[in-house]
Amino acid sequence: MTLKGGLNFMQSKTRWWILGTGGTAVVAVIATAGYLLLMPGPPSKYVTNSPVTDPQPLSANDVAHDYAQSFGALDASAAAALTDDPTASTAALTTLYKNMSAARLTASVAGDAANNAATVNVDWRLGQFDLPYQVTLQLVQRNGKWLVHWSDADIHPELAKGQSLTLRTTPGGSTLTDRDGKPMQLDAVPKTLKAGVQQAIGGDLQAVDGHSITIVDAAGTDVKTLGQQEGTKKAAYALTIDAGTQAAAQKAVDGFQGAATLVAMQASTGEILSVATNAAFDSSGLSPLTGTFPPGSTFKIVTATAALQHGVTGNSAVSCPPTVHIGPRTVPNEDGVVAGSPPDYATQVHTAFAKSCNTTFAQLAANLGANDLPTAARQLGLGVDYDIPGITTNTGRVDTATDEVDRAVDGFGQGTDLVSPFGMAVVAATVHNGQAPTPVLIRGQQTTAQGMVAAPPVSVLNQVRTMMHEVCTPVGTAHALASLPNTFGKTGTAEVGDGPAHGWFVGYRNDVAFAVLLPHADSSGPAVNVAGTFLRAIG
Template sequence: MTLKGGLNFMQSKTRWWILGTGGTAVVVVLSMAGYLLLAPGPAYVPPQNSPATQPQALTADDVAHAYAQGFETLDPTAAAKVTDDPTAATAALTLVFKNMSNARLTASLAGNAVGDTASMNVDWHSGQLDMAYQVPLKMVQANGKWAVHWTDADIHPELAKGQSLALRTTPGGSSLTDRNGQPMTMDSVPKSVKAGVQQAIGGDLQAVDGHSITIVDATGTDVKTLEQKEGTKKAAYALTIDGTVQAAAQKAVDGVQGAATIVALQASTGEVLGIATNSAFDSGNLSPLTGTFPPGSTIKIVTATAAIEHGLTANSTVNCPNTVHIGPRTIPNEDTLKLGSPPDYATAMHEAFAYSCNTTFAQLAANLGANDLPTAAHQLGLGVDFDIPGMTTNTGRIDAASDEVDRAVDGFGQGTDLVSPFGMAVVAATVHNGHATTPMLLRGQQTTATGQVAAPSAGVLDQVRTMMREVCTVGTARGLASLPGTYGKTGTAEVGDGAAHGWFVGYRNDVAFAVLLPHADSSGPAVNVAGTFLRTIG
């Protein structure tokens, strides 16, 4: 082929370019190889097996560290994936972390892996128990990669195939129990004595649990104990509280809209069985143990005792008109109550007691000596100063009265008489058991009593019991007639211009109690609360 200008093309694979530079033509001849070097094309990609792009292979030391890190962080998946049997390792590690979940764990590689061996430091902590050991790790290579050779001994060197570790806890138990040996917390201690109990026992009820770490087989059965730390018990304290009685008392008062409280003692011993107050009682800053209230007709237990001690009997003839005049004072009965026939309205003392005749007991008290009511009160526990570990109490007081009018109003609970629910529970217990009652809250810690005297004679108390029983069969608490063996006395105590306090005091079986509903306006609600309480405890 001939080009213009007479130039001949020498080879078929030769190309010509004419480059313009200014007005000058430059002829360049390139071979095909030169074209390939200068022509545009895709970017260079090194081969995939190039050392420049391949991640650096993990060393045996890297893998051992990864296993130790996964072990310490309780991550079974992370630890297992660097072993040569991830499935088995995941299952075993998941189980041991579950079995030891209440323990703290630290783990780290002991130095660096040397050749195909490494060692991991492990330390389990629980309470005062500390178990530290080393785990040898065998490193193996497969397909050019390092891995921890999996066996159950990678958890603990003494584990055989299928075995694991387990943390066992032996509860130290509470250092405080109820009368039946059941553990108690401060939340279950009656509110009225919680502060006193805390002070008596130092406030700390939590004993120290014991712990052990054991090897267990696939069924969870202990094979071998590796480490053990015995628990420690503090000095054990037992309250005389009965859980059933306490719960029943609390339920009974919680069912009352207004303020209410129940104090219950074991009648035969004086031990405190339960003390319950509801939120309305608590919000008034009232105390069933130290707070004192006018007793109303419940004080007729004392007046009847004094009268019998001075020659009367339950069958003695007394008078119960609707009103009676003593000195300048006119004393009425509640509503239009009168017993017997006119003109003198004669009746037996036990009947006047059952129907709570104020005019009868005002006359009886007026005819007593100045100190006769306070003496009988002391015999029944009122006015006695008890020093009871775990609780502060005030039973109340009945003052001596030289004036017959003062004695008269004291005789039916509307004078200067002041008693606590605790004090009236002591009275009921004394009537029941026939001897001076010494209350107790903490077993093994004795109560001391100041001003305590011998209880009234059996002959006197037998008659008082008979009268208290009649109250619950035909008298003012006859709503409890269906509860056999219930003894008691109702009381309605006038309080200034406000609604009267309602009382019911008594005992059934071996439980002596006092129920007070401040400002309930009558004794009826207190009788109902007592019935709920007594039916619950059976």
């Protein structure tokens, strides 16, 4: 019992001690908490020591100015937020800015708002065309704030509900077209012709567009035109360049790794169809229109024309040995070509032409008079001085030769003869057409010519045509073109100093006369291939 009572006593004491201790802890916690509550804490970002005040509401005048600024800045959201109908005004302004996107807008308040209204100066401008007007904004108070009372008339005073403005542009048209009347930009003009064309038409190739600002309904139907400026279409210039022919010529010369140029014209009219040069030709500083080169065997067209007017025919008997001696000069055939059989190598003029026998044509030329080659050249257009609006040209020159050796060398294009690719295209056109053409680049602008003479007789040209056709058959030097019917031409390899020879091919097919020159190509074969690529492309 005593033990049990003692035990109870101890438990009671222990509980008291625990409670006492616990009480002390609670008091300490409470005291500490009170101390923490009384101590100043770190400042809160949500609490300020300064008094809170509402921003000063905008005045009617402020709202008018802010609206005009946002409206002029094409900020539909900002402008609409200052109206009493943000939804409707946002939609209307978005449509307006889309319809008028090409024009520049300015807007500003004229003076200060008065009597709950403000006048805004509005101006839409595009180039030299502008439409200035004024709108009156009505200002209202909503929940203590000034706002613009929205109406479609805030865009323009004549707008009814659901209407808007739209800008319409009428192209003035191009002042430059191709031969088919299709508009051309200056960048589409062949690079060799660009500067001359620009100078000939005054440099400005762009007509002035017309503009109008029109009120339209919700369906986009015109209601009323508010302002209009008529476009001005300047004098039209039509080039004779044919886009397809130019593209074919350019592709053909670009396909050759060395320097290359191709000039083509319509034989029957003299209209220039294409002038193409590749990068290698351009880098040399040469010009297919004014640059002159030794013509090589293409000059045999001239020599044949002269000989046929002085007792020779295509069937006349001649010789084509590998070499021939004329005075102190030995004339060889290229690559040892011969016609006929030794010892006399007898053949006919047309065969010698097809095989390009230098020895034959040196003998024919040596037997001509001093002025016969220059006369025949001029009959074919060489040496004629053309004044062609839009381009500067030089056909070439063939000098009088009193010495038979000089005439002999001139006879196969290795003397003093100099021609341009343009000049040789004129020669080909003359053979085809029966008379020297009058080259034209800009339709309606007159070409003049100095030094032109009557063309060779028809009987002579018919024989030259027959010979040029034989060149493009399996027995001729342009046999690679035998698969192209109605092709006429003459190959040429022109020696130039110690460097590689120039390669030529001159001719016509259907009504397209052309000249291909590959400076330093070393033979005429590549020129024939370039011509073939061109002719197959134009059909």
